[in-house]
Amino acid sequence: MNPVLTRLQAPLQRLAAHVPAPLLSLHFAAGLEIARRLKWLSPPPELDGRSFAINLRDLGLRHAFCCRQGQFRPHWPQAVDLELSASTADFLAMLRGQMDADTLFFQRRLQISGDTELGLIVKNWLDAAERPAWLDKLASCLPA
Amino acid sequence: MELVAPAGSLAALKAALQAGADAVYLGLKNATNARNFAGLNFSETDIRSGVALARGLGRKVLFAINTFPQPGRTQEWRAAVDAAHDLGAHAVILADPGLLAYARDRYPHLRLHLSVQGSATHLDAIELMREQFNIQRVVLPRVLTLNEIAKLARQTTVEIEVFGFGSLCVMAEGRCLLSSFATGDSPNNKGVCSPAHAVRWTEQNGQLDARLNGILIDRYAPGEPAAYPTLCKGRFEVDGEFDHALEEPTSLNALSLLPQLAQMGVRAIKIEGRQRSPAYVAQVVATLRAAIDAAQAAPARYSVRPDWQASLARHAEGSQTTQGAFERPWK
Ligand code: SF4
Numbered sequence: 373m374n375p376v377l378t379r380l381q382a383p384l385q386r387l388a389a390h391v392p393a394p395l396l397s398l399h400f401a402a403g404l405e406i407a408r409r410l411k412w413l414s415p416p417p418e419l420d421g422r423s424f425a426i427n428l429r430d431l432g433l434r435h436a437f438c439c440r441q442g443q444f445r446p447h448w449p450q451a452v453d454l455e456l457s458a459s460t461a462d463f464l465a466m467l468r469g470q471m472d473a474d475t476l477f478f479q480r481r482l483q484i485s486g487d488t489e490l491g492l493i494v495k496n497w498l499d500a501a502e503r504p505a506w507l508d509k510l511a512s513c514l515p516a
Numbered sequence: 517m518e519l520v521a522p523a524g525s526l527a528a529l530k531a532a533l534q535a536g537a538d539a540v541y542l543g544l545k546n547a548t549n550a551r552n553f554a555g556l557n558f559s560e561t562d563i564r565s566g567v568a569l570a571r572g573l574g575r576k577v578l579f580a581i582n583t584f585p586q587p588g589r590t591q592e593w594r595a596a597v598d599a600a601h602d603l604g605a606h607a608v609i610l611a612d613p614g615l616l617a618y619a620r621d622r623y624p625h626l627r628l629h630l631s632v633q634g635s636a637t638h639l640d641a642i643e644l645m646r647e648q649f650n651i652q653r654v655v656l657p658r659v660l661t662l663n664e665i666a667k668l669a670r671q672t673t674v675e676i677e678v679f680g681f682g683s684l685c686v687m688a689e690g691r692c693l694l695s696s697f698a699t700g701d702s703p704n705n706k707g708v709c710s711p712a713h714a715v716r717w718t719e720q721n722g723q724l725d726a727r728l729n730g731i732l733i734d735r736y737a738p739g740e741p742a743a744y745p746t747l748c749k750g751r752f753e754v755d756g757e758f759d760h761a762l763e764e765p766t767s768l769n770a771l772s773l774l775p776q777l778a779q780m781g782v783r784a785i786k787i788e789g790r791q792r793s794p795a796y797v798a799q800v801v802a803t804l805r806a807a808i809d810a811a812q813a814a815p816a817r818y819s820v821r822p823d824w825q826a827s828l829a830r831h832a833e834g835s836q837t838t839q840g841a842f843e844r845p846w847k
Contacts, residue, residue: 416555418555469793469795470795471793471795473793474744474791474831475792475796475830477742478741478743478833478834478835479741479742480724480736480739480740480742483719483724485718485719488713488715488717489554489713489715492553492555492712493554493555494555495555495793496524496525496553496554496555496556497555499524499527499528499793499794500524500526500527500555501527502527
């Protein structure tokens with residue numbers, strides 16, 4: 373894990389233990405929504421009405437969200453259509469387009485549960501998205 | 517030797533060209549190609565940009581239209597050939613003889629490559645395709661040894677393309693009905709051999725179960741490398757023994773054979789993986805580019821660099837590689 377994430381790990385784990393899950397989902401969905409408004413993440417129509425969870429294994433953080441009318445929203449129920457689990461560094465590497473999801477999966481570093489077809493749509497959508505310059509700038513503060 | 521790279525999106529096509537691919541192969545967003553996965557492949561707008569980019573760099577774009585037209589739907593496959601021609605394809609990669617005939621009659625100047633799905637494993641098959649349809653290249657199925665490939669290269673004037681890296685398909689491609697048995701879909705009719713709608717992964721206490729249409733095809737121990745959920749690479753109990761009944765999950769890696777392949781007259785090395793991300797494409801293409809350049813510059817001094825090997829092994833299915841059928845001393 374990179375040094376920044378290592379330093380953040382313990383406080384984030386404490387945060388996960390104390391902050392109610394809905395609040396985490398709220399912030400995560402807000403982050404995705406900002407990325408969408410910045411025109412980086414424009415979800416394909418197949419994601420509409422579906423729910424997702426991103427599980428950052430090393431931090432013990434689980435963020436659930438859904439996609440409604442092309443916008444990202446927090447998702448309150450525990451059950452989701454698709455859940456992806458990986459380490460924070462691996463998620464960041466995938467977001468930056470530096471890591472192949474199948475490679476992570478073969479190495480058992482990425483776990484997929486729920487609707488596999490939806491998982492494929494999400495993966496292919498992210499793969500096809502051009503990485504904007506601001507993402508690289510942001511990522512350079514957090515080298516994966 | 518030409519390096520032919522996979523692209524499932526415009527981003528992957530750009531990655532391939534940047535990393536040094538001579539040609540990129542792609543498919544339309546429908547059942548006319550053997551990677552008909554949800555959300556994958558190209559819109560016509562993306563293809564236009566991709567072809568313009570490739571042409572600007574003096575590289576090629578090949579269209580895979582390599583599934584078999586289904587009864588009553590021939591027009592969809594013909595339309596794909598029309599689109600490939602209109603969008604500026606350098607060649608179309610076809611498997612079905614009827615479609616080859618259509619392409620030859622309609623677009624006599626369009627280069628025709630016989631897809632690996634066409635299953636041409638011997639001289640008579642290749643020559644028949646050349647005589648009938650004037651194919652200019654054949655992509656050989658991954659069931660032939662180096663000796664068999666060398667013999668074919670000596671006997672035919674058709675260019676030969678072989679796979680250099682990627683997930684292995686153990687059958688004579690184009691003839692596999694394993695997934696059809698389990699799900700009703702096969703590479704030939706739907707362009708998929710583990711259709712995502714039929715795949716379910718469940719993990720409990722680190723043990724991962726892979727199911728295809730409800731059939732348990734593998735159970736991975738905690739931390740054990742995983743594979744694509746295809747029946748051919750599953751583990752089953754046969755005669756009281758539990759193991760990979762047909763083939764272990766692994767990726768083909770022909771790095772060490774490049775000088776021999778070049779010397780035989782093999783014209784192109786293909787990388788499998790249109791379903792993989794631009795990151796895979798960039799890293800695998802860059803590795804094979806460096807290796808092919810080294811093999812061509814000084815074949816006698818060529819040796820596989822450990823960093824090339826490591827780079828390919830990282831992306832391998834089941835996290836292991838093999839020379840597959842290329843090296844079969846008993847054959
Ligand atoms: S099921 Fe296996 S052998 Fe059959 S086409 Fe798919 S990868 Fe090849």
